[in-house]
Amino acid sequence: MTTPHAESPAAPGLQAGAIRVWESVLISIAASAPGQATAVSLGLLIPATAYAGGLSILATTAAMLAIAWSYHRLNMWHQNAGGAYAWVGRAVSPYLGYLVGCIMLAGYVLGTVSDILPIGPSVLTLLGFADVSNAWGEALSATILGGITMVYAVVGIHVTARFQTVISLIEHAILISFCVVGVTVVFVLKREGTVTPSWDWLMPSGIAGGGSIVAGMIIAVYLFTGWDTSIYLNEETERPEVNPGKAAIWSVAILGVYYAVLVVSLQGAASLKDIAAHQDSALIFIAHQLVGSPWDKVMAFAIVLSILGTTQAFLVAAARISFAMSRDGLLPASLGEISRTYRTPAKATIVFGVVMIAATWVYVFVSSVSGAFDAVVSCVGVMFALFYAVTGLTTSWAFRRIVTASFGNLVSLGLVPLLGAATLLYVAACSTVELDPMALWSLIAITAASVLGMVVARLRAGAAFFRLGPDAALGTQET
Numbered sequence: 001m002t003t004p005h006a007e008s009p010a011a012p013g014l015q016a017g018a019i020r021v022w023e024s025v026l027i028s029i030a031a032s033a034p035g036q037a038t039a040v041s042l043g044l045l046i047p048a049t050a051y052a053g054g055l056s057i058l059a060t061t062a063a064m065l066a067i068a069w070s071y072h073r074l075n076m077w078h079q080n081a082g083g084a085y086a087w088v089g090r091a092v093s094p095y096l097g098y099l100v101g102c103i104m105l106a107g108y109v110l111g112t113v114s115d116i117l118p119i120g121p122s123v124l125t126l127l128g129f130a131d132v133s134n135a136w137g138e139a140l141s142a143t144i145l146g147g148i149t150m151v152y153a154v155v156g157i158h159v160t161a162r163f164q165t166v167i168s169l170i171e172h173a174i175l176i177s178f179c180v181v182g183v184t185v186v187f188v189l190k191r192e193g194t195v196t197p198s199w200d201w202l203m204p205s206g207i208a209g210g211g212s213i214v215a216g217m218i219i220a221v222y223l224f225t226g227w228d229t230s231i232y233l234n235e236e237t238e239r240p241e242v243n244p245g246k247a248a249i250w251s252v253a254i255l256g257v258y259y260a261v262l263v264v265s266l267q268g269a270a271s272l273k274d275i276a277a278h279q280d281s282a283l284i285f286i287a288h289q290l291v292g293s294p295w296d297k298v299m300a301f302a303i304v305l306s307i308l309g310t311t312q313a314f315l316v317a318a319a320r321i322s323f324a325m326s327r328d329g330l331l332p333a334s335l336g337e338i339s340r341t342y343r344t345p346a347k348a349t350i351v352f353g354v355v356m357i358a359a360t361w362v363y364v365f366v367s368s369v370s371g372a373f374d375a376v377v378s379c380v381g382v383m384f385a386l387f388y389a390v391t392g393l394t395t396s397w398a399f400r401r402i403v404t405a406s407f408g409n410l411v412s413l414g415l416v417p418l419l420g421a422a423t424l425l426y427v428a429a430c431s432t433v434e435l436d437p438m439a440l441w442s443l444i445a446i447t448a449a450s451v452l453g454m455v456v457a458r459l460r461a462g463a464a465f466f467r468l469g470p471d472a473a474l475g476t477q478e479t
Contacts, residue, residue: 066420
């Protein structure tokens, strides 16, 4: 097992031991952002699955738990703020590791953009505007509130953890309350205008065979994105070899139950047609259907809190990944600088924050709402599915020398990571085939830019990362 990088007097490091395990779990859940993620994807998930969204979420949970276990095992071996990119680079190939790092950064950047997008309609709803799709309102809301989260992410991991704790408690109290209302209105009262639950909700193809569990799973992958944030904070967490991995596993388990309950309890509030028509604000629309005005503003408030939490968590994760890659000589040195005052990668956080805000303005004023939502969610889902899957495959490859030493090793280091990876690769492949041109060209551009960046990084003096060989220590670890 390796230890986090030590700091020197001349170059301050990240603040070791600053995060407790429960704070790590909260940050990972906040990064996944049940309120925001559901707000973005519910309008896609319900029509895609024909009310079988709960089943898609449970299937995705099983795959994600396998990958979270893989993260835990690899983190026990090597604690690095770069997470999967560092593991793949050391255990398989530095070239593949670099590409994984690029996919991770691209996924987090696009994920941060998709995080901040629903904040405009939610803020406008809170302020009582009739037109919640006003472009200027969306852009200004994203800029102001995105800037606030960026400042919090810069000023210290302790502040980040406290901020996440407060907003998480409020957000989840609101969401759970609406779940109770949804069950009461849809399942118990069966109020007119709602969709009566049926056993078809538990079928892979949904009501009347109109849905697809695979289509639902790629959206569900998007719902889960961010649970791995605790790993990128491992150099700042108590017991860094154990706690970040435990937090990842707990986060996935909690999110799986949470999302299944959210979707099943809320989806029957309206017809498929009505939900699809309110795709960019489906969660607020469903809240309005259940409780009417002004109580739907409470849901809008929960979404705003969730967006603040996940935007900050994504910025924190992206900054740590870029910090680790810069430390290895793969990105500009400035992204690896640690603020002496705040002990955070402040420059990297600011760079990603500015990119997020700029991309949001481009989205708001250039793209159509429904088209861009589809493209961003699909791209993010595919990218996260890919690098999660590669990490699972890396686990089985890295421990191949001892995988047959015992039945426990065969299951935990062989079968579990492989099954999780195979499931996510299948989902990603099926989704890629059906991507619209905007999303497909985005993935092609990201791949091309990553390859170009790899060539540049390889040619730079001092890129010792590309001279790494497989780490023999992996072959001696037992479960």
